[in-house]
Amino acid sequence: MNFDPINIALSSVLILLGTALIAPLFRKNQKFMITFSFILAAIASLLAVAAGVVTVEGALVEKMVLPIGLPDLPFHLRLDALAGFFLTVVGLLSLFVSIFSIGYVKGFLGHRSVTSLVIFYCLFIAGMLSVVLADDALCFLVSWEIMAGASYFLVIFENEKADNRKAALLYLVVAHIGAIAILLAFGILAGIASGGSFSGYTFDAMRQANIPPHWATAAFALSFFGFSAKAGVIPLHAWLPEAHPAAPSNVSALMSGVMLKTAIYGIVRITFDIIHVFPWWWGAIVLTLGLISTVMGVLYALMQHDLKRLLAYHSVENIGIILIGIGLSMIFISFKLPLLAALGLLAGLYHTMNHAIFKGLLFMGAGAVLHATGERNMEEMGGLIHKMPWTAAMFLVGCLSISALPPFNGFVSEWLTFQAFLLSPSLPNNLMKLLIPLGAAILALSGALAAACFVKAFGVTFLGHWRGHHKPHHLHEVDWTMRSGMLLAGLTCLGLGVLPTMFINWIDNIAQQLVGSTLSLSATQYGWMWLTPISYERASYSGFIVFIGILVVVAATYLLLHVKPGAIRRSAIWDCGFEKLTNRMQYNATSFAQPIRRIFGFLFSIRERVEQVPHAGHKAFPKKLHYYLSVRDRIWKWLYKPVIEASFWISRQAGRLQQGHIQTYLIYSFITILVLLLFLR
Amino acid sequence: MDISLETAARITSFIAALVLITSFAMLAQKRIYGLIHLFAWQGLFLALNTAVVGYIADKHHLFISSLLTLGLKVFLLPYILYVLIKRLNIRKDVETIVNMPTTMLIGIGLVIFSYHLTAPVRELSTLMTRSTLTIALATVMIGLLMMITRRNAVTQIIGFLAMENGLFFTATSATYGMPLVVELGVALDVLIAAFIFGIFFFHISTTFDSLDVGQMARLKEDEMNE
Amino acid sequence: MNINPYIIEFLQVAVVIGLAPAFVGWIRMLKCWFQGRTTAGLFQPYRDLRKLFSKEIVLAHNASWIFRFTPYLLFGTAVLAGAIIPILSIDLPLAATADVIVLIALFAIARFFLALAGMDIGTAFGGMGSSREMMIASLAEPAMLMAIFTVSLANKSTSLAEIVQVINSGQMMLRPSLAFAFIAFILITLAETGRIPVDNPATHLELTMIHEAMILEYSGRHLALVEWASMMKLYLFVSLAIAVFTPWGIAVKGSLAGLPAAIGFMIAKLGIAGLIIVLIETGLAKMRIFRVPDFLGVAFLMATLGMLSFFILD
DSSP, rough: OOHHHHHHHHHHHHHHHHHHHGGGGGGTSSHHHHHHHHHHHHHHHHHHHHHHHHHHHHTTOEEEEEEEEEEEEEEEEOOHEEEEEEEHHHHHHHHHHHHHHHHHHHTTTTTTOOOHHHHHHHHHHHHHHHHHBBOOOOHHHHHHHHHHHHHHHHHHHSSHHHHHHHHHHHHHHEEEEHHHHHHHHHHHHHHHHHHTTSSGGGGHHHHHOOHHHHHHHHHHHHHHHHHHHHTOTTTOOHHHHHHHHSSHHHHHIIIIIIEEEEEEEHHHIIIIIIOOOOOOOHHHHHHHHHHHHHHHHHHHTTTTTTTHHHHHHHHHHHHHHHHHHHHHHHHHHHOOOOHHHHHHHHHHHHHHHHHHHHHHHHHHHHHHHHHHHOOBBBBOOOHHHHHOHHHHHHHHHHHHHHOOOSSHHHHHHHHHHHHHHHHGSSOOOOHHHHHHHHHHHHHHHHHHHHHHHHHHHHHHHHHOOOOSSSSOOOOOOOOOOHHHHHHHHHHHHHHHHHHHHHHHHHHHHHHHHHHHHOSSSHHHOOOOOOOOOOOTOOOOHHHHHHHHHHOOOHHHHHHTTTTTTTEEEEEEOGGGGOOOOGGGGGGOHHHHHHHHHSSSSGEEEEEEEEEHHHHHHTSSOSSEEEEEEEEOOIIIIIHHHHHHHHHHHHHHHTTOOOOOOHHHHHHHHHHHHHHHHTTOO | OOHHHHHHHHHHHHHHHHHHHHHHHHOOOOBHHHHHHHHHHHHHHHHHHHHHHHHHHHHHHHHHHHHHHHHHIIIHHHHHHHHHHHHTTOSSSBBBBSSSSHHHHHHHHHHHHHHHHHHHHHOOOOOGGGGHHHHHHHHHHHHHHHHHHBBBBHHHHHHHHHHHHHHHHHHHHHHHHOOHHHHHHHHHHHHHHHHHHHHHHHHHHHHSSSOBBGGGGGGOOOOTTT | OBBOOOHHHHHHHHHHHHHHHHHHHHHHHHHHTTOOOOOOOTTHHHHHHHHHHHSSSEEETTTTHHHHHHHHHHHHHHHHHHHSSSSSSSOOOOOOOOOOOHHHHHHHHHHHHHHHHHHHHOHHHHHHHHHHHHHHHHHHHHHHHHHHHHHHHTTTTTOHHHHHHHTSOOTTTTOOOHHHHHHHHHHHHHHHHHHTTTTTTTTTOOGGGGGGHHHHTTOOOHHHHHHHHHHHHHHHHHHHHHHOOOOOOBBSSTTTTTTHHHHOOOOOOOOHHHHHHHHHHHHHHHOOGGGGHHHHHHHHHHHHEEEEHHHHHO
């Protein structure tokens, strides 16, 4: 066997499939099964990373035909720079999460069997990797279904809770509506590409086909709908905040971190690669939906007090940011501005990588908290930084990254997106010139709101005092495997933030292959320290100097002030001299978001209710006050409810066909056959 | 004194910016006297703009219409409104139907829309004032927006007058002003309209004890209620 | 004769660190004069800082490392920003580290940690301050970006050195778009640096404060660093406004002759900026917290009108 990247990638998928097969054999010894299979998963992920890195680095395009599949319709695999990049994204996070899982999944021992978790975990990663590798519609859809099916079983893992079952069902329904749309899109493309024979199902045939504009638009609309449903783009996001928190945290990390990215991969693959010639308004649609998802995602997130739901809503936001970059790129490329298109595309892809890593990190952190406290509700937490210093520090790194603060990675990609926005005046269309800058303002708003949200998430979870009624007795730091999973992700966040030029140089080949222009000539011409996306005069950023600069000044100040170490006296909280401060008086998740909830309240349907328990003496001194708050998603009422009701209505109508008599059913079959024969005459 | 066309265009666009800012300030203003002051300021900028255009384009009748604007819109009409408010003793705060940030966003949308609308004219026109045309049109639309979003009849008339300002501005920037006769006629119309409004308000307020135009719905013969 | 740019860089950082308290002292002096009070002098902030540095730190039992690290970080980011904004000269070796957007993000990282520090002790006041601070920051951000957008349209750059260079070379007089952006920037500066009408820097009434509420639990040298950093932040925002909108008089290429003039211009402009701030602060009352969105809405409107008028009028 030779060491071509595509062989390595294939072997990675095979290892995962093999692990899924072998794991049940050890189900008697669960502890061993966990260690064994997650280590194998980590190795497979590492192989995928290696294959991806080499492919992107060398701008290779490798193909392979597998002798499996339907008769005469074998599976085609292809590894180009884009596939290699997503292979790396999936592999890298799977590597960290697999290490984390060794410790995390052991937390379930004694409660339930984790065999199914292990099997579907491996299948899930294998599915994601093969989605990226697929080079024909058949292989793509089969992999897509493996991925969706495996993740369904992972969401329903803790199936004793009714909420989880409901979430999983919703997820399954939306995923399949999306899959149907994607299938139809491929159907259109393949139908035009093959012209009578079955050969058009490969992506190669579709690329070469001359697709009429209206059919291309139909295919784009269907596939974008399908992929949006997977990515959780608003208004198709409703399943996401239900399903992601329901899954075990290591799976949530993968779902939010990389499964959503396969949808991004699909969008880029279909628009940039397969259809590759499109009008500007496709880009405008992608951009608009991206902006809506960004700002609504973060606002929904702010209203949450369940840590994992909050993170899930932030996935909606970040998918929006990625789509903004891609949408801008699509607009630029349809106006024949390849350099700017490259900037937008790379900003989007950079954010894809960043979001995978920091969202994975944050979900791992949430998992560690859940592992230690058994709590997901932030209102019941607080002060964990003292008991779980490692988790707190790593979670903080994740918070800083997702809030787009330098010198971490989230900032670089948002900065690049802003630069792409700032270049929109070079578009020839007058209306776009005036409207696109407003999009930049929306992105700025959501960036700042994200910072507010993560001050809340970190502050309420890790700082202050324990807010709940009953403090758990044995709060403890998590074990070393979980810590090292988080640590690796944290270091990656920092590395991607401090050395953006290296990363840009690396992913530049994707832009070369897809939009025919590179950024590296201008972006990195002043050396590895300076990132100058278009030109030095235009804008420049040095994450390295920001990082080192802050470190040096902080260290210098600290040292200067400690020449004569002044006394530090520990004492009780001052609090302006008030006494009797209790833990329940702290700001919590709900109160922290109150100002923002009030300002943006018109976007939600909010119900507030205060109940008084009257005091025996006088009405003015109630004994207790109960405060109820419910924040609901308006889109649920406006979009989903009618659809659900309509589908129930249709099923009731269809139900009338069901008479229960075997003769009636035979008549149905007979009529069907007659009609079919008439058509096929 | 010789001013280059370039500089003149700069000056007119700066004045246009000031007109735009007064339009938005009127949208944002929450006190009725402040609104009148802003209206007066807008008139002043318009007069200034007309004078500048008249000087550059060498159209002397524009000086007359500039003076007319100055007298009518900066002094007379605000004074009439001022007296009206005093006499009728109405509430000093502006009641809005739509909240301020939303109104602002709609205003921004209107500016973008009028930019889109005037694009063909801008390409054909060779006048140095062509770039201010967008703002002139936007002023008209914002005046209308003000009439729509305000509850009180006095604020509505200010919206109406602001709209007229916009039309006047449009005429100046699109064709260096209408013929003097037309402008005199329009000025007279506006003045008369203001008087009629004044008499009207007086009757409305004596009939309903309020200048809330929502009350006028009661004038409708509604058989269900009778 | 030219000076090594590194020396100017060093000098500038020293100026920022050294003069920031004097600038705050100047504002307080002016304010006293306007309100008919006797002043404590230009150097009172220095005396306050010295006093705080010599005091011991009283730390709550449950203060974590975040609480202790934040003052140093605030100071660190302020110093770094001071090395980036062209205050004395355009030719700074570190100027390319950050464009305007990165600079704003540097302040954002300081704010992020300050808000966390506010929540660390677990008092109601701290949480309230953090919550409000983040709300105001979120709403100021789009206005800020719009103002930057307008400036970058006019200069075709977001790099500070480049902006200063373009505006300094003339041809930028009387542009409505920049005037709009300038007004927006002033409003944002008031919000971001916690001045009246958004926050009251002198208040000690718990329910009206934002910045003060977050730093209530600080004492000793921690408090000194926090105070000093916030003075520097005010100084830097004003310097940023000067650099972006009125950079005239700045030293162009590290010439020795240009430097004293640059310092003179800077002091004069800061004096005027102080006057403007005091005029606004004495003229306006502090707003209710839920009026602040309207205030920042106006800032956003101004910045957007600036952007639009660039396309429409320029």
